Amino acid sequence: MTKDDARTLFMDYLYGELDAEQIRSLETFINKHDDLKQEFEELKETRSLLQHLPVQSPAEQLVIMEPETESTPAAKSLWSNLSSLLLPQSGFGRTGFAIASFIFLFFLMGAFTDMNISVSDDGFKMTFGDPSPVQTGYTAAQVEMIINQVQQENAQLINEYVLASQEQQELQFQQTLATFANYIDDQRESDIELFNYSLSSLEETTYNRFRQTDQVLGEIIQTVSTN
Secondary structure (H helix, E strand, C coil): CCHHHHHHCHHHHHCCCCCHHHHHHHHHHHHCCHHHHHHHHHHHHHHHHHHCCCCCCCCCCCCCCCCCCCCCHHHHHHHHHHHHHHCCCCHHHHHHHHHHHHHHHHHHHHHHHCEEEEEECCEEEEEECCCCCCCCCCCHHHHHHHHHHHHHHHHHHHHHHHHHHHHHHHHHHHHHHHHHHHHHHHHHHHHHHHHHHHHHHHHHHHHHHHHHHHHHHHHHHHHHHHC
16 A cells, blocks of 8 residues: 555545455554654544534525516517528538637637747647747856856866876886886896805805915925925
Protein backbone atom coordinates (compact mmCIF):
# COMPACT_ATOMS: atom_id res chain seq x y z
CA MET A 1 0.00 0.00 0.00
CA THR A 2 1.23 3.48 -0.85
CA LYS A 3 0.30 6.84 0.64
CA ASP A 4 -1.90 7.70 -2.34
CA ASP A 5 -3.75 4.38 -1.94
CA ALA A 6 -4.29 5.16 1.73
CA ARG A 7 -5.67 8.64 0.94
CA THR A 8 -8.20 7.17 -1.49
CA LEU A 9 -9.53 4.94 1.33
CA PHE A 10 -10.02 7.78 3.87
CA MET A 11 -13.61 8.60 2.83
CA ASP A 12 -14.56 4.91 2.56
CA TYR A 13 -13.25 4.44 6.10
CA LEU A 14 -15.22 7.41 7.49
CA TYR A 15 -18.47 6.23 5.85
CA GLY A 16 -17.99 2.60 6.97
CA GLU A 17 -17.59 1.11 3.52
CA LEU A 18 -14.46 -0.97 4.32
CA ASP A 19 -14.35 -4.48 5.69
CA ALA A 20 -12.47 -5.47 8.83
CA GLU A 21 -9.31 -6.53 6.99
CA GLN A 22 -9.13 -3.28 5.02
CA ILE A 23 -9.73 -1.22 8.18
CA ARG A 24 -6.99 -3.03 10.07
CA SER A 25 -4.56 -2.69 7.15
CA LEU A 26 -5.33 1.03 6.72
CA GLU A 27 -4.99 1.81 10.45
CA THR A 28 -1.66 -0.04 10.59
CA PHE A 29 -0.33 1.87 7.58
CA ILE A 30 -1.55 5.24 8.96
CA ASN A 31 0.10 4.66 12.33
CA LYS A 32 3.44 4.12 10.57
CA HIS A 33 3.30 7.53 8.82
CA ASP A 34 2.83 10.66 10.92
CA ASP A 35 1.87 12.89 7.98
CA LEU A 36 -0.93 10.52 6.90
CA LYS A 37 -2.09 10.24 10.49
CA GLN A 38 -2.31 14.02 10.78
CA GLU A 39 -4.25 14.30 7.49
CA PHE A 40 -6.64 11.58 8.61
CA GLU A 41 -7.26 13.25 11.98
CA GLU A 42 -7.93 16.60 10.29
CA LEU A 43 -10.37 14.93 7.91
CA LYS A 44 -12.19 13.29 10.84
CA GLU A 45 -12.42 16.63 12.64
CA THR A 46 -13.79 18.33 9.52
CA ARG A 47 -16.43 15.64 9.05
CA SER A 48 -17.37 15.90 12.73
CA LEU A 49 -17.83 19.68 12.44
CA LEU A 50 -19.98 19.27 9.33
CA GLN A 51 -22.16 16.72 11.09
CA HIS A 52 -22.80 19.10 14.00
CA LEU A 53 -23.74 22.11 11.85
CA PRO A 54 -27.46 23.02 12.15
CA VAL A 55 -29.59 22.36 9.10
CA GLN A 56 -31.64 25.40 8.12
CA SER A 57 -34.72 24.95 6.03
CA PRO A 58 -35.67 27.76 3.62
CA ALA A 59 -38.37 30.10 4.83
CA GLU A 60 -40.14 30.09 1.49
CA GLN A 61 -40.15 27.60 -1.31
CA LEU A 62 -38.85 28.72 -4.67
CA VAL A 63 -41.47 28.29 -7.37
CA ILE A 64 -40.48 28.52 -11.03
CA MET A 65 -43.35 29.42 -13.31
CA GLU A 66 -43.46 29.83 -17.06
CA PRO A 67 -43.95 33.49 -17.97
CA GLU A 68 -47.27 34.35 -19.50
CA THR A 69 -47.10 35.63 -23.05
CA GLU A 70 -49.65 37.95 -24.51
CA SER A 71 -48.69 37.39 -28.13
CA THR A 72 -51.57 37.20 -30.51
CA PRO A 73 -52.06 34.35 -33.00
CA ALA A 74 -51.07 36.74 -35.79
CA ALA A 75 -47.73 37.51 -34.13
CA LYS A 76 -47.10 33.81 -33.55
CA SER A 77 -47.87 33.10 -37.19
CA LEU A 78 -45.51 35.91 -38.31
CA TRP A 79 -42.58 34.58 -36.21
CA SER A 80 -43.27 31.07 -37.42
CA ASN A 81 -43.14 32.19 -41.07
CA LEU A 82 -39.95 34.17 -40.52
CA SER A 83 -38.24 31.27 -38.77
CA SER A 84 -39.27 28.87 -41.52
CA LEU A 85 -37.87 31.24 -44.13
CA LEU A 86 -34.59 32.02 -42.31
CA LEU A 87 -33.81 28.66 -40.73
CA PRO A 88 -33.23 25.49 -42.78
CA GLN A 89 -35.74 22.73 -42.29
CA SER A 90 -33.52 19.69 -42.89
CA GLY A 91 -31.21 18.28 -40.22
CA PHE A 92 -28.10 18.73 -42.35
CA GLY A 93 -29.03 22.30 -43.14
CA ARG A 94 -29.59 23.11 -39.47
CA THR A 95 -26.21 21.63 -38.62
CA GLY A 96 -24.52 23.73 -41.27
CA PHE A 97 -26.38 26.83 -40.12
CA ALA A 98 -25.28 26.20 -36.53
CA ILE A 99 -21.65 25.78 -37.59
CA ALA A 100 -21.78 28.95 -39.69
CA SER A 101 -23.37 30.85 -36.78
CA PHE A 102 -20.66 29.61 -34.44
CA ILE A 103 -17.90 30.68 -36.86
CA PHE A 104 -19.53 34.10 -37.28
CA LEU A 105 -19.80 34.60 -33.51
CA PHE A 106 -16.23 33.36 -33.09
CA PHE A 107 -14.81 35.92 -35.52
CA LEU A 108 -17.08 38.62 -34.12
CA MET A 109 -15.77 37.95 -30.64
CA GLY A 110 -12.20 37.95 -32.02
CA ALA A 111 -12.75 41.35 -33.60
CA PHE A 112 -13.86 42.88 -30.28
CA THR A 113 -11.16 41.17 -28.16
CA ASP A 114 -8.19 41.58 -30.56
CA MET A 115 -7.82 37.84 -30.89
CA ASN A 116 -4.60 36.61 -32.48
CA ILE A 117 -4.20 33.11 -33.92
CA SER A 118 -0.80 31.69 -34.78
CA VAL A 119 0.43 28.27 -35.84
CA SER A 120 4.02 27.16 -35.19
CA ASP A 121 5.98 23.97 -34.72
CA ASP A 122 4.84 23.91 -31.10
CA GLY A 123 1.20 23.79 -32.15
CA PHE A 124 -1.85 26.06 -32.35
CA LYS A 125 -1.79 29.24 -30.24
CA MET A 126 -4.59 31.72 -29.64
CA THR A 127 -4.14 34.94 -27.64
CA PHE A 128 -6.31 37.95 -26.86
CA GLY A 129 -5.18 41.57 -26.84
CA ASP A 130 -2.04 43.08 -28.29
CA PRO A 131 0.68 40.45 -28.70
CA SER A 132 3.64 40.94 -26.45
CA PRO A 133 6.74 42.10 -28.32
CA VAL A 134 9.21 39.36 -29.03
CA GLN A 135 12.66 40.14 -27.78
CA THR A 136 15.36 39.89 -30.41
CA GLY A 137 19.05 39.75 -29.57
CA TYR A 138 20.53 40.12 -26.10
CA THR A 139 20.08 42.84 -23.55
CA ALA A 140 23.01 44.68 -21.98
CA ALA A 141 22.60 42.70 -18.77
CA GLN A 142 22.62 39.39 -20.68
CA VAL A 143 25.73 40.43 -22.65
CA GLU A 144 27.51 41.42 -19.44
CA MET A 145 26.53 38.12 -17.83
CA ILE A 146 27.85 36.17 -20.84
CA ILE A 147 31.12 38.12 -20.78
CA ASN A 148 31.55 37.47 -17.05
CA GLN A 149 30.86 33.80 -17.56
CA VAL A 150 33.40 33.57 -20.39
CA GLN A 151 36.00 35.40 -18.30
CA GLN A 152 35.42 33.04 -15.38
CA GLU A 153 35.72 30.01 -17.64
CA ASN A 154 38.94 31.38 -19.19
CA ALA A 155 40.41 32.12 -15.75
CA GLN A 156 39.54 28.59 -14.63
CA LEU A 157 41.15 27.09 -17.75
CA ILE A 158 44.32 29.16 -17.24
CA ASN A 159 44.49 28.16 -13.58
CA GLU A 160 44.10 24.50 -14.50
CA TYR A 161 46.81 24.83 -17.18
CA VAL A 162 49.22 26.50 -14.72
CA LEU A 163 48.61 23.81 -12.11
CA ALA A 164 49.11 21.07 -14.70
CA SER A 165 52.35 22.73 -15.88
CA GLN A 166 53.64 23.01 -12.32
CA GLU A 167 52.86 19.38 -11.64
CA GLN A 168 54.60 18.36 -14.89
CA GLN A 169 57.69 20.43 -14.05
CA GLU A 170 57.83 19.03 -10.53
CA LEU A 171 57.58 15.51 -11.87
CA GLN A 172 60.36 16.15 -14.40
CA PHE A 173 62.55 17.70 -11.68
CA GLN A 174 62.05 14.68 -9.44
CA GLN A 175 62.88 12.34 -12.32
CA THR A 176 66.04 14.37 -13.08
CA LEU A 177 67.13 14.22 -9.44
CA ALA A 178 66.53 10.48 -9.34
CA THR A 179 68.54 10.00 -12.55
CA PHE A 180 71.41 12.12 -11.22
CA ALA A 181 71.41 10.24 -7.92
CA ASN A 182 71.56 6.93 -9.75
CA TYR A 183 74.43 8.24 -11.88
CA ILE A 184 76.35 9.34 -8.77
CA ASP A 185 75.82 5.92 -7.17
CA ASP A 186 76.97 4.12 -10.32
CA GLN A 187 80.04 6.39 -10.64
CA ARG A 188 80.97 5.84 -7.00
CA GLU A 189 80.71 2.09 -7.35
CA SER A 190 82.82 2.26 -10.53
CA ASP A 191 85.47 4.37 -8.78
CA ILE A 192 85.54 1.98 -5.82
CA GLU A 193 85.96 -1.00 -8.13
CA LEU A 194 88.77 0.81 -10.03
CA PHE A 195 90.51 1.75 -6.78
CA ASN A 196 90.27 -1.80 -5.47
CA TYR A 197 91.66 -3.13 -8.73
CA SER A 198 94.54 -0.62 -8.70
CA LEU A 199 95.31 -1.46 -5.08
CA SER A 200 95.31 -5.17 -5.82
CA SER A 201 97.62 -4.64 -8.81
CA LEU A 202 100.01 -2.51 -6.69
CA GLU A 203 100.13 -5.15 -3.97
CA GLU A 204 100.80 -7.87 -6.51
CA THR A 205 103.55 -5.81 -8.21
CA THR A 206 105.19 -4.98 -4.88
CA TYR A 207 105.05 -8.63 -3.84
CA ASN A 208 106.67 -9.72 -7.10
CA ARG A 209 109.44 -7.12 -6.72
CA PHE A 210 110.11 -8.26 -3.17
CA ARG A 211 110.42 -11.83 -4.36
CA GLN A 212 112.77 -10.84 -7.16
CA THR A 213 114.88 -8.81 -4.74
CA ASP A 214 115.04 -11.71 -2.29
CA GLN A 215 115.98 -14.05 -5.06
CA VAL A 216 118.82 -11.80 -6.31
CA LEU A 217 120.11 -11.29 -2.76
CA GLY A 218 120.07 -15.03 -2.22
CA GLU A 219 122.06 -15.65 -5.34
CA ILE A 220 124.62 -12.96 -4.37
CA ILE A 221 125.04 -14.41 -0.87
CA GLN A 222 125.44 -17.90 -2.30
CA THR A 223 128.07 -16.70 -4.78
CA VAL A 224 130.06 -14.86 -2.08
CA SER A 225 129.95 -17.88 0.21
CA THR A 226 131.22 -20.17 -2.54
CA ASN A 227 134.22 -17.94 -3.38
